[in-house]
Amino acid sequence: MxxxxxxxxxxxxxxxxxxxxxxxxxxxxxxxxxxxxxxxxxxxxxxxxxxxxxxxxxxxxxxxxxxxxxxxxxxxxxxxxxxxxxxxxxxxxxxxxxxxxxxxxxxxxxxxxxxxxxxxxxxxxxxxxxxxxxxxxxxxxxxxxxxxxxxxxxxxxxxxxxxxxxxxxxxxxxxxMPGEPLPEVAAEVGIDLGLTHFAVLSDGRKITSPKFLRRAERRLRKAQQALSRKQKGSQNRRKAVAKVARLHARVADARRDHHHKLSTRLVRDNQAVYVEDLAVSALARTRLAKSVRDAGWSQFVGMLEYKAGRSGRAFARVDRWFPSSKLCGACGTVAEAMPLNVREWACPCGAVHDRDINAARNILAAGRADRLNACGGTVRPSA
Structure with a gap:
């Protein structure tokens, strides 16, 4: 590798x-x-x-x-x-x-x-x-x-x-880089990526989103306002451009460090890692674009993939059309509609689900099923 x-x-x-x-x-x-x-x-x-x-x-x-x-x-x-x-x-x-x-x-x-x-x-x-x-x-x-x-x-x-x-x-x-297989462990994890919580794991743990760009917005706003007042072509404008670039570099470095530490811990503690195959480029064209870019899902999933391959762990992406949030993990019923503001929901079978934890557990179950499927087909919603 x-x-x-x-x-x-x-x-x-x-x-x-x-x-x-x-x-x-x-x-x-x-x-x-x-x-x-x-x-x-x-x-x-x-x-x-x-x-x-x-x-x-x-x-x-x-x-x-x-x-x-x-x-x-x-x-x-x-x-x-x-x-x-x-x-x-x-x-x-x-x-x-x-x-x-x-x-x-x-x-x-x-x-x-x-x-x-x-x-x-x-x-x-x-x-x-x-x-x-x-x-x-x-x-x-x-x-x-x-x-x-x-x-x-x-x-x-x-x-x-x-x-x-x-x-x-x-x-x-x-x-x-030669492969460095880690000792086998019994645990497996499904990961539901989000904005309020950066990642929700199938074991119920919720990892808060650090929101590095949002936290740096005030300093960035002041630096960009100062840049807009500088005369084009002047030395002071070049200094202001460099200051804005340094602030953005600090945000990117902090985000990358967070992704590296979290991905290393997840790969080390689990034999198999499953995530949803999100359409990040499509989500980045919505009104949530800044939050989606700030989360850096693609970078994080890429780190999970190459670290799992290097460590001898299993890694798989679950089809984005799989109804992980609307599928009841107890009886298998699929809810008809579920707006994003609904964070908890009750199934007719009597089970009450936290939307994100239920999605992570369904991703884990779908990943396991896909891994054991000899045909290697993807998991898609039924007709």
């Missing part, structure tokens, strides 16, 4: 300039290659091959006065920019033809120099290395100080240097 390990970088001012140059060169090569392919399409010419593009936008461009500064950065960075463009085109064509699952992918777009997030990737061909002193040695950049929060499990195959919107630098390593 391949995983990413991310560490904070602390480049000095000279190294920051070198990284900014690498970001800019990679962006220019990406845009030049994209423009060349669009012009060939508009002229009815054959699709330029990867070799022709590399020769045109890198090798030949370095010989011109307009692009001579491309030689100031590692050639691997420029080649990886072309690889990113090829990946974007493959994903687009696979999405158009129906071979790619999930949401439709749009064609590649030009990268803007005003984009606050920049990244470049170094493969093994770039001959980057980790020095004996624990620094990251990058070609034509130098030895960058790294804060190692943990050890790498294996030798990384590549490293991506990222500058986020808050002005922080990170090194993201791709490593091959």
């Amino acid at each position: 391949q995983l990413r390990y991310q560490f904070r970088l602390y480049p000095n001012p000279g190294q920051q300039q070198s990284l900014a140059r690498a970001f800019g060169c990679a962006r220019v090569v990406f845009n030049d290659a994209l423009r060349a392919r669009e012009e060939a399409l508009a002229a009815g010419l054959p699709y330029p091959s990867d070799g022709d593009l590399s020769k045109q936008v890198i090798t030949e461009a370095k010989k011109t006065s307009e692009r001579a500064w491309l030689g100031e950065v590692s050639a691997v960075v420029l080649q990886q920019a072309l690889a990113d463009l090829n990946t974007a085109y493959r994903n687009f064509f696979a999405s158009v033809s129906g071979k790619r699952k999930g949401r439709k992918v749009s064609p590649p777009r030009f990268r803007s120099r005003k984009d606050q997030r920049q990244a470049v990737r170094f493969t093994r061909n770039a001959r980057w290395r980790i020095t004996a002193g624990g620094k990251l040695c990058l070609p034509k950049i130098g030895d960058v100080r790294v804060r190692w929060s943990r050890d790498l499990p294996s030798a990384p195959s590549s490293v991506t240097v990222i500058r986020d919107a808050a002005g922080r630098y990170f090194a993201s390593f791709v490593v091959e």
Whole structure:
């Protein structure tokens, strides 16, 4: 299993300039290659091959006065920019033809120099290395100080240097992670995700939603009001933009930390984890959009999935059309309608249910049934 390990970088001012140059060169090569392919399409010419593009936008461009500064950065960075463009085109064509699952992918777009997030990737061909002193040695950049929060499990195959919107630098390593099966336990859990409570477990426990964005709204509002009063293009406006970005980064970091701790605990304590396959992108277009984005369900479920696979635990998503909230866990009766403001309901059989706990228990039962089903079919409501 391949995983990413991310560490904070602390480049000095000279190294920051070198990284900014690498970001800019990679962006220019990406845009030049994209423009060349669009012009060939508009002229009815054959699709330029990867070799022709590399020769045109890198090798030949370095010989011109307009692009001579491309030689100031590692050639691997420029080649990886072309690889990113090829990946974007493959994903687009696979999405158009129906071979790619999930949401439709749009064609590649030009990268803007005003984009606050920049990244470049170094493969093994770039001959980057980790020095004996624990620094990251990058070609034509130098030895960058790294804060190692943990050890790498294996030798990384590549490293991506990222500058986020808050002005922080990170090194993201791709490593091959062997499986680490945990001792088997008898417990299994079904999880009902929500907004009032972030997660309700089938054993009756309710995990309160931390609402990181809601708690930071006052500080964000003041920072954004101050930003709106700054003159465009001024140094004070750039400082205000960075302050807003730092506040958003603090919210995202706190949310990610919460998701990591909760997902690790659930995977460690349960042999099987079942969740509902929510349509998060659809819910994010409703009046609950801010609360849905603040909860970060997709990120949390993704963590559950890869941690369960690494630890030898079972993980499954229950079909979103399964009536987990309206199904009586005692007799199997399905209620006709149940508005969101109804948090408790009574079944004609006499059972009184807490809506969320009942949903979590039904998700657990449906997940178990689906897991034992030899056909592997999904659980859907009956006709």
